[in-house]
Amino acid sequence: MATQKYIAFADIPAWLEELSAAQTVYAPRREGKAVVYRPWQKGEQPELVERPTESAKHIVFPRAEELFRFNYQQAPETGGSKKLSLAEPADPAPAVVFAALPCDTRGFLFFDPVYSGSGTNGKFQDIYYLKRRACTTLITRTCRAPLATCFCNWTGGGPANREGADVLSTDVEGGLFLEALTEKGEAVLKSAALSPATEAHISAAQSSRDKAARSMGDAPDLGRTPPALISLFENLDFWREQSAGCLSCGACTYLCPTCYCFNITDESNGISGVRLRSWDACMFALFTLEASGHNPRNGRAARLRNRVGHKFSYYPGLHEGRFSCCGCGRCIKSCPSSIDIRRIVQNALAATEASRG
Amino acid sequence: MSLHTELQTAIKAILPDVSCVIGWSGGPDALRGAPLFMRSEDDVNNFSGGFFAVNNPALYLPEYKGSKVAVVAKGCDSRSIGQLLAEKLINREEIHIIGFPCQGVIDNAKVVAALAGKVEAGQVTAVEETDETIELSFPDQTISLKKTDVMADKCSRCLYPNALISDTFVGEKREPAITEDPYADLAAFEALPLEERQAFWEKEMSRCIRCYACRNACPLCVCRDHCAAESRNPEWVTQADGVREKLFFQIIHASHLAGRCTGCGECQRACPMGIPVLLLKRSLSRRTEELFAYRAGVDAEATPPLLTFTLEEPRIQEREW
Ligand code: SF4
Ligand code: SF4
Ligand code: SF4
Ligand code: SF4
Numbered sequence: 001m002a003t004q005k006y007i008a009f010a011d012i013p014a015w016l017e018e019l020s021a022a023q024t025v026y027a028p029r030r031e032g033k034a035v036v037y038r039p040w041q042k043g044e045q046p047e048l049v050e051r052p053t054e055s056a057k058h059i060v061f062p063r064a065e066e067l068f069r070f071n072y073q074q075a076p077e078t079g080g081s082k083k084l085s086l087a088e089p090a091d092p093a094p095a096v097v098f099a100a101l102p103c104d105t106r107g108f109l110f111f112d113p114v115y116s117g118s119g120t121n122g123k124f125q126d127i128y129y130l131k132r133r134a135c136t137t138l139i140t141r142t143c144r145a146p147l148a149t150c151f152c153n154w155t156g157g158g159p160a161n162r163e164g165a166d167v168l169s170t171d172v173e174g175g176l177f178l179e180a181l182t183e184k185g186e187a188v189l190k191s192a193a194l195s196p197a198t199e200a201h202i203s204a205a206q207s208s209r210d211k212a213a214r215s216m217g218d219a220p221d222l223g224r225t226p227p228a229l230i231s232l233f234e235n236l237d238f239w240r241e242q243s244a245g246c247l248s249c250g251a252c253t254y255l256c257p258t259c260y261c262f263n264i265t266d267e268s269n270g271i272s273g274v275r276l277r278s279w280d281a282c283m284f285a286l287f288t289l290e291a292s293g294h295n296p297r298n299g300r301a302a303r304l305r306n307r308v309g310h311k312f313s314y315y316p317g318l319h320e321g322r323f324s325c326c327g328c329g330r331c332i333k334s335c336p337s338s339i340d341i342r343r344i345v346q347n348a349l350a351a352t353e354a355s356r357g
Numbered sequence: 358m359s360l361h362t363e364l365q366t367a368i369k370a371i372l373p374d375v376s377c378v379i380g381w382s383g384g385p386d387a388l389r390g391a392p393l394f395m396r397s398e399d400d401v402n403n404f405s406g407g408f409f410a411v412n413n414p415a416l417y418l419p420e421y422k423g424s425k426v427a428v429v430a431k432g433c434d435s436r437s438i439g440q441l442l443a444e445k446l447i448n449r450e451e452i453h454i455i456g457f458p459c460q461g462v463i464d465n466a467k468v469v470a471a472l473a474g475k476v477e478a479g480q481v482t483a484v485e486e487t488d489e490t491i492e493l494s495f496p497d498q499t500i501s502l503k504k505t506d507v508m509a510d511k512c513s514r515c516l517y518p519n520a521l522i523s524d525t526f527v528g529e530k531r532e533p534a535i536t537e538d539p540y541a542d543l544a545a546f547e548a549l550p551l552e553e554r555q556a557f558w559e560k561e562m563s564r565c566i567r568c569y570a571c572r573n574a575c576p577l578c579v580c581r582d583h584c585a586a587e588s589r590n591p592e593w594v595t596q597a598d599g600v601r602e603k604l605f606f607q608i609i610h611a612s613h614l615a616g617r618c619t620g621c622g623e624c625q626r627a628c629p630m631g632i633p634v635l636l637l638k639r640s641l642s643r644r645t646e647e648l649f650a651y652r653a654g655v656d657a658e659a660t661p662p663l664l665t666f667t668l669e670e671p672r673i674q675e676r677e678w
Contacts, residue, residue, distance in 0.1 A: 343385075
């Protein structure tokens with residue numbers, strides 16, 4: 001049977017210290033009004049009240065990463081033509097994310113098929129992503145109660161969702177009940193800092209999870225969303241109205257656990273340099289800007305249409321109907337203009353309902 | 358009639374003459390408002406000004422150029438409008454300004470700080486507003502906060518609570534929050550040794566995710582889609598994820614706003630990572646006010662000092678060196 005353990009809140013630093021010996025442990029830390037995942041520091045008690053502002057995405061998918069270094073050398077034997085040498089980056093170091101949110105953990109499941117080459121029968125795999133993903137252990141923490149912006153249950157998740165987690169931790173009186181869900185999870189629970197879970201812990205955790213699940217409101221039926229968004233594709237008036245307040249910044253996509261777009265830049269200094277992959281966002285003007293100067297997503301109405309359409313229509317079309325939004329609500333909570341993706345989806349359903357007659 | 362009803366009446370009165378009226382509505386949670394673009398009487402019924410009307414509607418004005426729009430403006434919003442006018446980025450005759458006496462707006466970062474360790478601000482289910490307080494309901498408790506404790510800093514040092522330019526002014530004008538130097542608070546930070554200030558910025562900017570919400574929320578950023586920070590050709594700023602580049606961008610923004618920034622604070626409010634970027638801009642604003650005897654946005658007729666050339670600046674005594 002899967003390992004089940006208990007740890008008092010006060011003992012968490014001791015456990016994280018032990019884990020830190022073999023890997024980088026990322027834990028939520030409050031910095032000003034933001035809560036961010038930082039490499040855990042000795043003695044630190046992680047922030048466990050306020051949920052993290054950012055998702056844990058950047059730990060597996062860094063904001064900018066080196067794909068390789070290149071160097072041109074003048075090769076005399078080829079009569080002056082240049083010889084190119086490439087150097088691969090070192091393999092990523094193993095990492096543990098402590099207190100990932102259930103929605104964020106689930107968010108990686110939307111990356112996985114794209115980065116493991118599902119569209120090419122596995123032919124084109126993103127080794128950079130896959131290597132980091134394989135060496136990252138996710139210790140998920142069941143949410144206690146939703147924020148006003150949370151809607152994980154609309155898109156198939158929930159505050160006690162365990163999909164994608166290596167360990168699911170749940171608050172019980174005075175501490176966390178921990179259960180291993182994978183082999184990676186078993187490994188991090190082999191620790192002297194943890195004590196065996198009692199029957200009381202097991203049932204307290206169960207009622208915590210039930211309470212969390214009940215705390216979510218009813219989820220609307222979003223089944224008709226993919227075709228609704230397709231039928232509104234050319235309706236720019238609809239998208240102008242939805243995006244009237246939008247700033248076209250990247251706060252939504254960069255905080256989103258499921259946005260995975262990137263750009264590639266060769267940054268060279270003379271004859272040597274580095275090929276960088278860095279985050280990109282469909283809300284930016286340079287996104288999909290073509291060499292001709294044409295951009296099919298010109299202006300913020302078309303950009304916002306892409307963000308919503310991708311998550312609620314195009315992705316489901318390619319991946320068995322699953323929305324690529326885990327309902328974490330970060331794009332709503334952190335939008336300086338209070339754009340609400342839930343409302344856009346519901347407006348799209350209402351607009352197409354009206355035209356259906 | 359309450360100020361709220363008076364404002365709604367004024368908005369409804371101008372509605373037939375304009376393509377839209379820009380104001381505020383409630384937002385995705387009870388502690389946040391949202392910009393509202395009113396085109397019908399129904400929309401006006403959703404209008405909600407007051408303590409949660411934080412967004413600066415001036416931001417949107419340039420894109421409506423060529424059609425007539427109306428805008429509901431707080432004192433600080435009117436300074437942004439004033440500066441847009443001074444720089445001829447919008448046309449006065451295309452804009453109808455509805456001013457009112459602003460009582461200050463919320464700073465959600467302060468609410469988060471006030472609740473730290475107790476409960477998450479985002480769990481709020483309802484908010485009751487009284488003259489002095491906001492009463493926040495959470496699933497297991499209610500918490501009362503004094504408005505003055507969670508009001509934006511710009512409001513506690515506000516010199517212009519009444520819209521400086523308006524076509525319709527609704528309500529009784531108020532006295533400003535202060536009459537003395539609005540930059541007095543900068544002294545403590547500026548007195549720190551250079552190394553400490555550098556360390557402060559490196560720590561704060563290390564949270565930056567390069568989302569450029571700060572830039573895009575700024576009503577006076579004129580480049581936005583053509584920003585040096587993102588340009589690939591030429592490539593001015595590396596895409597590497599380093600503090601140096603992030604701070605570099607803030608310095609680009611601050612210097613492009615020197616003598617133009619009105620201190621509306623939208624850059625800092627927009628930052629999802631809570632980085633105090635307004636501090637840099639205010640420091641430059643104070644310098645430009647001292648050097649050029651010009652306060653951005655206060656006089657829509659004045660020529661911004663860095664957009665012109667004078668042989669002799671009144672406060673720069675070059676020949677006496
Ligand atoms: S789209 Fe918004 S709610 Fe959905 S996963 Fe992304 S940030 Fe969360
Ligand atoms: S700065 Fe002045 S005008 Fe602006 S919101 Fe605060 S009190 Fe109102
Ligand atoms: S730099 Fe910040 S404070 Fe200054 S005008 Fe722009 S948004 Fe307002
Ligand atoms: S809004 Fe904040 S996080 Fe985003 S680019 Fe500006 S300083 Fe960085």
